[in-house]
Amino acid sequence: MDDERVQKKILETVASLARYEIDVWTQVGPGVQVMLVDAISALPPEDRVQDRDLVIAVCEAVLSPEMEGAVWNANSVTLRAGRIPINAEIIKIREKAISILFELFKAAIADGERREILSTLRRAGHTGSRTEATDDWLNLTLKNATEVVEFLLGAAGPLSYELMQTLEHVYWYKYRRARDVSRSKARVNCQEASTRLMTAIEKLRDKFNEDQTFAKFKVLVGFESIFPYQWKERDENRADNYETQKEYRAAEAAKYIEAIGEQNEAEWLALIERIASVESNDMATFPPFAQFLTQLARSKPQTAARLLGLASDKVAGFLAAILAGLHESGEDKIYQNEVERVLQRGKYLAALARHLRLSKSPNVELAKRTLQRSMEVQQDVAVAECLITAMEAKPEDVPSKEAFFEPAIEYLNRKHEYWWTRAAWLPDQASSFFASLLERQARLLMPAMIQVPKVDYYVEQILIQIAKCYPALVWDCFASRLGMNKEDSPDRYEAIPYEFHGLQNELSKDPKLAIEFGRRIFNEIPRLFRFRGGRLLSIAFPSCPPNFAEELAKLADEGTKEDVEFILAVMENYHGEETTQEVLKRIIKRFPKDESIRTSVIISLESTGIVRGEFGFADALRDKLEIARGWQTDPRPEVRAFADAHIHSLQLRIADEQQRAEERKALRELQYEQTDELKDE
Known part of the structure; x- marks a missing residue:
């Protein structure tokens, strides 16, 4: 067992010990939790930082307001949950856990660490979901939540804009919940605590939004932004409405662009650089920013040109959005200058190619030049963008396949670059591209189809299009995948998927071709055929449809013993469907005394699945x-x-x-x- 798995097991074990269990509680109360928290408190601060994952796991468990358990008997299991009784020990445990987390937060050096700690601290204000909270518990969680907000107001120190954005989003919801409690006649005893929390959240909100740069930041980037009108809005449906937020953002962005001038241009360029440096894998983070850059370039192309002249690689990552705005601005000279600069420098060609891919005004000659330059300087991503453009665009909007598609796919094949399959989100019009391919052109796509580690949804969509015209190529693709040597295949290589999600509709149209493929694979690798080629045929012909069963039955009548063994290796992947019965009967008629064949027939008949x-x-x-x-x-x-x-x-x-x-x-x-x-x- 490697170190990472050992550490994970230790973490899970300690977290399990720290959880409140009903059976343990009845014997020792919170004794286990007291011992664990005291042991952590006794550690030197540097040790707590070093073992932060373990410390956080314990603190998260002891901040739970509920205990759980299970009662097992011979035929059932009963899951139980209960509210933890509040006493001095529980209050002290929570105070210590919160204090430990505060210290860890102050010692954290990266936002990722801070986010994890904040997520655990938020549990201090969680009342539980499986049992109804008493007034005492609600007051305690409101008090703990207020302590966390007050920490963020002062001792936590400066926070990044990304964290401020997330925190405002989180505490906006907590504010609404506290407001509901403060107005509830059933929670009169909790109104004072809820009001204190609301006041603390308002102070945190105001502190964040005093920074006008942050106010602009949250308009232009992210999907967790909370805007001033949302704090005032009493109608929760309107406050949560995405379209209303989108309209607000667009209106504010338009005001920002209108106000950009010589005096504040440097400040805006700095903010644009700051936003471009945000690290996120979530595609919902940047659309508002890209739209802002497009609108800026459309309205103030000179400003956009100066921005590009000073831009870092981070900002250049949004070049496609800026070029789109320049193209729409009517300032053709500025647009052409920027395009030529990209082509001459041989840098940011992927952004240029993406701009052309998304452009509503295609430029055939520029697309051809972009591909040629990308191949010259070996910009693989740019070449892949050109390839996907060839698949998505109308034929008249891109160079000919011989001048555009073929050079792009041949280049990527030579470089063994096959990741583009996951970037090809094929629209409906892509089917016309595949339908127009010659067989030799479709064959150029096969190296990628063979080498990708897994036939996932994206790869299958490409194979579906190819199978409509050239199903034999798809069968050959799977033959190559099944024949791939372990030494030559990528890590975690799966030759065939568990099931298809549409490809079976095309492959099952020609059972004769499928059987020819199967016999070829069976001859090459008979020993494991049932689990490889046989299973592939069973997912290409799910539930053994009549057209497939009829062809197998004919082969059972007319074929050799090897043909029959092939059929049985396929049949063993089904579960005795009615269509398989006649095939198996014909096999028994031909080989009534052959024990190996009789055994395979029995296996086919008795296969049950789950x-x-x-x-x-x-x-x-x-x-x-x-x-x-x-x-x-x-x-x-x-x-x-x-x-x-x-x-x-x-x-x-x-x-x-x-x-x-x-x-x-x-x-x-x-x-x-x-x-x-x-x-x-």
Whole structure:
């Protein structure tokens, strides 16, 4: 076991110890939690920082307002939850945990660490969700939440804009909840505590928004922003309305752009740099910022040009948005100058290619030049953008396939760059592109389809389009994936998916072609065919549709013994569907005495898939018994003889499985009875 897994196991164990368990509480109360928190408090500060994950896990557990437990018996489990009684020890535990988290927060050096600690601190204001909070508990959580806000107001120190944005979002919801409590006639005893929390949150809000740069920041970036009108809005549906927020942002952004001039341009360029430096993997973070840059470039192209002249790589990452605005501004000279500068420098070509991909005014010659320059300076991302543009755009909006698509895909294949498959969000019009491909052009896509570690949704969408015209290429693709050497394949390589999500509709149209593919793979790798090629055929023809069963039945009549072995390797992936019955009967008629074939037929007939319950397998065998009895009326004597023998075997197995299930159940009941007796003693 590696160090990371050991540490994870230790963390899970300590967190489990720190949780309030009903059975433990009845014996020692919060004794375990007191010992753990006291032990952490006794550690030197540097040790607490070093073991911060463990410390946070314990603090999170002891700040819970609820305890839980489970009662097990032989046939069921009952989950229990209860409210922790408030006493001096619980209050002290919570105070110590909050104090420990405050110290960890002040010692944190990165926002990621601070966010984790803040998430745990917010649990101090959580009243629980499985049991109703008493007034005492509500007052305690309101008090603890107020302490956290007051810490953020002072001792926490300066916070990044990203954290301020998140905190305002979090405490806006807590403010609304506290406001509801302050107005509730049923919570008269909690009104004072809720009012104190509201006052503290208002101070935190005002402190954040005194910084006018932060006020602009949250308008232009992020999806957690809270705006002034939302604090005043009493209608919660309107306050939460996304379209209203979008309109507010657009109006404020327009005001900002209107106010940008020579006197404050440097300040705005600095803010744009600051926003561009925000690190986020969430695609919802930057759309408002990109729209702002487009609008700025459209309204004030000279300002945008100066921005690009001074821009860092971070800002240049939004070049596509700026170019879109310049293109719409009517200042063609500025736009052309910026485009030429990108082409000459050979930098930021991916942004230029993306701009062309998204542009409503296509430029065929510029697209061709962008691809050529991208390949010259080996800008792989830019080449991939050009490739996806070729797939998405109308034929008249891009260079010919020979001049654009083919060079792009050949370049990426030579570089062994196949990640572009996940970036290709194919729109409906992409189907016309694939339909127009020659077979040799479609074949150029196959290296990526073979080398990607997994046939996920994105890859499957491409394969679906190819299969509409060239299904043989798709079967060849899977043949190559199945034949991939472990040494040559990427990490975590999955040759075939668990199931298809649309590709089966295309592949199942031609069962003869599928069987030809299957026989070829069977000849190459017969030993594991059932689990590889056979399973692939079963997901391409789910539930063994009639057209597939008919072709297999013909092969069972006319084929060699190897053909029959191939059929059985496929059949073993089904679960005795009705369409498989005739195929298996014909095999038995041809090879009534061959034990290996009879065994494979039995495996195919008895395959059950998932069963449920302690008698699930016995019940599944009873269903198989009814199917076998239907074979006794078949006109072929070989089939009837097989059915008689199989029925006898099934009856014995059912009796054996029923007895074993009953024994397991009786033993389990006995074990739980003994456990209960020991508890009573």
